[in-house]
Amino acid sequence: MYTTIFKHIQKLAYFEKHQKVLIAVSGGVDSMNLLHFLHLYQEKLNIHLGIAHINHKQRPESEEEESYLREWAKLQNIPIYISHFSGIFSEKAARDFRYQFFKKIMAEHHYTALVTAHHADDQAETIFMRLLRGSRLRHLAGIQAVQDFGDGQLIRPFLEIPKRDLPDIFHFEDDSNKSLDYLRNRIRNHYFPELELENPQIKSAMRDLSQESQLVFQALRDLTAKIDKTNCLEFLSQTEAVQDFLLQEYLEQFSDLQISRKQFQELLHIIRTKENFNYKIKGNYHLIKTKTDIQIKKISLETDREKSPKVLEYDNVVEYKQYRFSFQELSTQSNSLLLYSDSPITLRGRQEGDSIDFGTFSKKIRRLFIDEKISLENREKAIIGQQDGEIIFVLVNDKTYLRKAPKDGIMKAKLYIEKLE
Structure with missing residues (x-):
C-alpha cells in the first residue's frame, strides 16, 4: 500500500x-x-x-x-x-x-x-x-x-x-x-x-x-548572488525593488529577529538616508550603518555594573569593561600612561559634549570618533578617563588617545592598562 x-x-x-x-x-x-x-x-x-x-x-x-x-x-x-x-x-x-x-x-x-x-x-x-x-x-x-x-x-x-x-x-x-x-x-x-x-x-x-513562491525567490537569489548585501555603496546602487529584496534576504539570517512591515520600512529608510547611524531594532539587535557598511548585530547589553562609572584611587587596581587599570607610582615599567596628578581617576563611558585637549586645540569626542572612523559599536564600548575634572585619555578599539601634557607639569604616577582575555 x-x-x-x-x-x-x-x-x-x-x-x-x-x-x-x-x-x-x-x-x-x-x-x-x-x-x-x-x-x-x-x-x-x-x-x-x-x-x-x-x-x-x-x-x-x-x-x-x-x-x-x-x-x-x-x-x-x-x-x-x-x-x-x-x-x-x-x-x-x-x-x-x-x-x-x-x-x-x-x-x-x-x-x-x-x-x-x-x-x-x-x-x-x-x-x-x-x-x-x-x-x-x-x-x-x-x-x-x-x-x-x-x-x-x-x-x-x-x-x-x-x-x-x-x-x-x-x-x-x-x-x-x-x-x-x-x-x-x-x-x-x-x-x-x-x-x-x-x-x-x-x-x-x-x-x-507555495511552489511558485519558492521558485520566484530562488530566481531572485540566483540573480543577486554576487551582490554584497552589507556593502553600503553596492546596496544603494541597486533599484529600490532590489534593495527591498536584499534587505529581506539579509534579515533571514537572524531567525530569532521578527519585525513588522513598518519596522522593515524604517530600516530601509535609515539605510537610504542616514550615515553613521546606530538603530536599535529589537531586543539586542542593532542596525549599524556607516558610509561603507550595513550590519545587523546582536549587541549584548552592558550590565549596570559595567555602565556605572568606577573610581580608581592611587595605588589601586580596578577592572572596568574589558580592561584592568593599575594606578601606581613611577617605575621603569613600559606600556603605561604618564600622569601628572595622583588624584583619583574616574573611568566611565562617553557623554554628550565630551572633549579632549590636544594642546593647540580641543576636539569633541564625537568628532574624534568620526575622524578616526571608529565604528558605532566600538564607540559604545569606549572608556573615558577623567582626572581633576578633565578628560586625560580616551580608550577605544584598543587604542588610547591622550590629552596634551600640562605645561611645566611634574610626572607623579603611571597608569597601566591591561586588556582582559
Whole structure:
C-alpha cells in the first residue's frame, strides 16, 4: 500500500546522506503511517530507526499512547526515547519543548535526521494560515521538505503526499483536532470545506502558490548572488525593488529577529538616508550603518555594573569593561600612561559634549570618533578617563588617545592598562 509513496521518496533521495534516522511519533494517523512506512522500507532505504515521543499529559489517552509505543518499539527492537512535557501548556510551548527534545536526542545518540509526518494537506493549511495573517510573500513558500536542524536535517518525506493517499491504519484519535478554538482546525474543518464548494482544488492551489513562491525567490537569489548585501555603496546602487529584496534576504539570517512591515520600512529608510547611524531594532539587535557598511548585530547589553562609572584611587587596581587599570607610582615599567596628578581617576563611558585637549586645540569626542572612523559599536564600548575634572585619555578599539601634557607639569604616577582575555 506504500509502494507509490516509496518510489516518490526514493526518487527524491531524502535519506541518501543518512544512516540513523529519528522519527517523531505522536500516535496520530499521520505519524503512525510514517513509522510503519519507514519500518517497512528501512532496509531498502539503508537506514536505522529510532522513535521520539512526547507525552504532553493533556489527554486521558496520553498514557495509553506512550505504553503502546513502548511495547511496539520493544517488539520491533527499535530504540525509543520518551519525554514528558513540563511547564504551562500552549501550542508554542509544546512545540518548542518537542523540538528541543528532538535536538537533544539527535546529539546524544548520533542521529543525523529527524523525520516528521507533515503532508500536503498540512502544507496547504499552512499557506492559507499565513495568507490570513498577512505574511510576506516569501513566507508563502510554506514548509520545507528538507531543512537544517540541530547538527543534521529535518526531513518531511510525506510533504507532497495528500492525506487521502495515506492508509487508515491503527492510530490514536486526538479530540482536540476537532476543536474550533485553534485556527488550523478552523481552516481544516470549516474554511476549506466551504472553499472547496467554490474551488474543489483549493488545497492544490495553495500548494501551487507555495511552489511558485519558492521558485520566484530562488530566481531572485540566483540573480543577486554576487551582490554584497552589507556593502553600503553596492546596496544603494541597486533599484529600490532590489534593495527591498536584499534587505529581506539579509534579515533571514537572524531567525530569532521578527519585525513588522513598518519596522522593515524604517530600516530601509535609515539605510537610504542616514550615515553613521546606530538603530536599535529589537531586543539586542542593532542596525549599524556607516558610509561603507550595513550590519545587523546582536549587541549584548552592558550590565549596570559595567555602565556605572568606577573610581580608581592611587595605588589601586580596578577592572572596568574589558580592561584592568593599575594606578601606581613611577617605575621603569613600559606600556603605561604618564600622569601628572595622583588624584583619583574616574573611568566611565562617553557623554554628550565630551572633549579632549590636544594642546593647540580641543576636539569633541564625537568628532574624534568620526575622524578616526571608529565604528558605532566600538564607540559604545569606549572608556573615558577623567582626572581633576578633565578628560586625560580616551580608550577605544584598543587604542588610547591622550590629552596634551600640562605645561611645566611634574610626572607623579603611571597608569597601566591591561586588556582582559
